[in-house]
Amino acid sequence: MSSSSDSAPSTSQTPASKRQGPPPIPFANWPTIKILNPPQGRFSPKTDERCIFYCSQSVGGRYHRKDPYCRSICIRKVFTHEVRNIISFRTHHNLDAEGKAKYPLPKEGHPSHLPAYLGGSPPAHADAEDQVQQKRPGDEAKFWDEGWYLWVSKSPVAVWEKLVTMRRDLQSQETYEAAKEKRKQDWVEYQGYRKNNPADTTPPNQATDDASSSRWWGPIIPPPPIQEITADTLLIPLPPPLPPIAKKIEKLLAPTHKVLGIFQESFTSGAQKDFALRVWEKAWTKDPYILAGRAFTLLWEKWNNPSDDNDDPRDSS
Structure with missing residues (x-):
């Protein structure tokens, strides 16, 4: 004679390894790279x-x-x-x-x-x-x-x-x-x-006083400024x-530009060439020696007879 426990199916003894579950996700345990877009503005x-x-x-x-x-x-x-x-x-x-x-x-x-x-x-x-x-x-x-x-x-x-x-x-x-x-x-x-109003302690009269006088009456004191x-x-x-530094430099160099312009104009017109030829011709004459002698004579006179600095040569007295 068999017992009732022998005839009942033994379902509770099924091992856990034989139970079916969801399939594993591929590459789930692999390291990943996340790209984050930070907020703008x-x-x-x-x-x-x-x-x-x-x-x-x-x-x-x-x-x-x-x-x-x-x-x-x-x-x-x-x-x-x-x-x-x-x-x-x-x-x-x-x-x-x-x-x-x-x-x-x-x-x-x-x-x-x-x-x-x-x-x-x-x-x-x-x-x-x-x-x-x-x-x-x-x-x-x-x-x-x-x-x-x-x-x-x-x-x-x-x-x-x-x-x-x-x-x-x-x-x-x-x-x-x-x-x-x-x-x-x-x-x-x-x-x-x-x-x-150094001693104004009375309440203002709204009918007669203006708004500026009633604004600061009483304990209302504005805070001092920062x-x-x-x-x-x-x-x-x-x-x-x-x-603009360039404008200031240009103003400073304006005389130099003017001088260079005059020199360029005289050079292109041939005036510098004529001047050089005249100097070369004068160098072979007696004029330079005469000019140097006069200058040396005046210098020697001034050296021997120095004039008073306080005297004005234009003074006739």
Whole structure:
């Protein structure tokens, strides 16, 4: 008599090696090469600015609360998408006729703050006669353009401001510069108000007082302006726009060109040949010896009878 366990099929005893699975993928374990296309435009991971900051302080400077000695240098590249409209990158406004966005340079990049050897121009000046300001060529505001820029400074405040502006694009930098100028104007207006109203502590009358007097009443005090760094900072494009040196050299050599022109004209006309023949003919006559004798005689007379330097020979008295 057989048991029920003997009659049941033994399916659980099937070895795992005999089970069928998906076929292996060919070359699955081989090393592969992946080509990655990094994002372009404003999402690009490319580095467009590098800076070097160096600051030092002395014991005496720390005791007297002096600013540290700082030197800064930065090199930045402005890409095309930062100043021009490119599909799927950026849409700029306030474009010029060439399709370039008009983002003004900071004050340290304007021609009025650059030295003359770097293409700068003096600021607008007032004429002494009519006291009317006249702008010279190149005084207009400059705008960012694609290319390389060099930024140097020797101000410790510029280090902090540069670190702040490095996280801003050109449009945000323009907003930041406008906010700085607005803060400066508010401070000047507030100082003028306090100068004209030194003891004004009463609330203004909205019916009689103007808006400027009620603006600064009470504890509303505008923050002081940020320290200017323009005097110790330069922003120039690379290569810098050098002044027209050729024109200055041409002006310096203008007399030389005129002399050479006269010499060429006299040589082509035959005047130099005639002059050389006349000199050769005179050399065989007594005229050169007579001229040399007269010159020697006058020199000998002057040597034996020197005249007073203070006496004017034209003086008849």
